[in-house]
Amino acid sequence: MKNYLLIFTALTSIIISSCKNETKKEEIEIIAPDETDIMESDVNSPEIGCYRYASEKDTVLLQMEKMNEEVAGTLSYNYFEKDKNDGTFEGKMVGDTLFADYTFGSEGTVSVREIMFVKKGNNLIEGFSEVEEVNGKMKFKNNSKFTLNDKMPLEEIRCDEN
Template identity: 80%
Template structure:
């Protein structure tokens, strides 16, 4: 009888502890995050920006995507009584300055020139300096002094305004 009581107590203890473990599992149930949450947190999205200068007769439009310090986009110059330039650019942000190669069509030919813009608050201001032709591209000379056209700032706009 003593053995039966001992066996019964052991079985009751095992059953009771397994019931407690089942309850603990339910209390600590882990809910997996939704797939959209994983995609947003694990993948860097590019920063997208649009900037425009408009006067009575002139328009400059810059649209860009920035991923880390790499930048790419489109750039369009439409000056009164001059040929319109439309093209694409690829480059880098170095601090607050964008340096890029701008490939554009004008007067029926394709050209490449280096462009430079400095970001000031929510505007980009184009910089100019001495250039030279290197491998078919117009590039800024080393150690050139830049001048900035503050009279034509490209102001940030909503990209849907284009």
């Protein structure tokens, strides 16, 4: 009986000892990444901007998020004695110019049209050009000839002000 007890104790010691060694090996093999290994370019956060034009009777509100050249956001036109337009847009910044497709609802109908805004200082100025309908979307005929609406600049505001 002492022999069995001695063998059992020896085997238990070996098993416990080998389990401890296995655990140590696993801990050594698992290496958590150091903060210095994470590149700053991997942690992109969008630029967020809000712009508003407001007069006694008219309001235009634009909110956008920009990630690299890609831009998306919401846009609302509320002109006196006209139907309100609310929608979203997705597009690109080309230098200081935003080109996007604006999908909006007005009079119970959903429409899509191209929009263009130029950033001047802290303002966005909407640009207009001749348009044509292509596959159900109003598109600019010529992307190089625009008239800027300097009379209604959208001023940059804090996003919690709208």
